[in-house]
């Protein structure tokens with residue numbers, strides 16, 4: 352916490368969503384910071400987790416457990432011989448804005464991978480439900496590999512994050528298990544869509560691959576895809592989670608996840624530019640993939656092609672920019688402006704929430720393949 356004060360020490364900061372990271376202390380500070388768009392650490396109600404029954408999806412569940420056991424990525428998260436040569440000088444070749452945003456991207460991605468690791472590990476230790484316990488064991492294995500791989504790149508830059516310290520110091524947010532399921536499902540699937548979209552783009556434009564870490568994204572995102580499949584099965588086994596008033600919650604989580612991503616990506620335009628990606632095109636491609644996948648579990652889908660939806664997200668981004676600018680300006684006037692832009696952003700979010708959604712029936716077979 353206390354991010355604004357810290358970031359204000361670096362006058363080059365344009366807004367509080369992208370930090371200047373020059374030292375390991377900056378990196379861990381960034382990782383510990385909680386704001387509206389930063390990854391968080393969660394705790395939940397483990398007794399509820401104990402009551403989760405996966406029997407209705409037993410056949411599909413057993414198949415996916417066998418996949419985890421087979422562990423086809425066991426040898427993936429090791430650097431190859433070419434890594435060091437490709438990574439050498441990568442930071443220096445980026446312009447100042449792209450460098451800041453790339454480091455910020457690495458630290459927030461590390462935080463988000465590690466956030467999964469911490470949550471899954473907590474659940475693993477605290478539940479008795481054997482199915483959930485076993486699933487969490489696999490997830491912790493995968494997420495700790497992911498976090499470790501990003502941290503190795505940060506260490507190359509002298510910016511490694513002490514993950515034990517982060518686990519101890521970062522504030523935890525309590526989330527009802529139902530919300531954990533909605534949110535982790537989405538974050539796994541959107542994580543897949545983000546990684547695969549970058550990977551496919553760089554396959555076509557290898558000259559834009561300014562760091563070797565992007566070569567790892569294809570097999571990496573298959574882990575995230577599989578994690579999402581497990582949460583889809585849990586929700587489909589408990590269909591009450593996917594009907595009635597819960598549909599309003601699902602709509603909320605869809606919008607919160609999409610809107611957060613949109614605002615965050617649009618406050619990091621230089622990184623996308625270095626990769627040769629247009630943030631708006633990139634985000635809508637990621638939404639399209641995520642929405643298609645999510646038909647396996649959510650009977651409602653945000654209409655991301657609706658002009659009202661697109662205009663709303665754009666407005667939300669502009670209001671977030673104005674909010675952060677006011678926050679940095681400081682003083683009484685800055686505070687008033689901040690409140691004003693904050694309220695307007697809230698209003699924009701509320702209007703987006705009521706843009707009509709698409710509805711469909713759920714497929715008999717839950718699982719889908721990562722074909723993107």
Ligand SMILES: [Fe+2]
Nearest residue numbers: 464494497575
């Ligand atoms: Fe991960």
Ligand SMILES: [Fe+2]
Nearest residue numbers: 539574575578
């Ligand atoms: Fe994951």
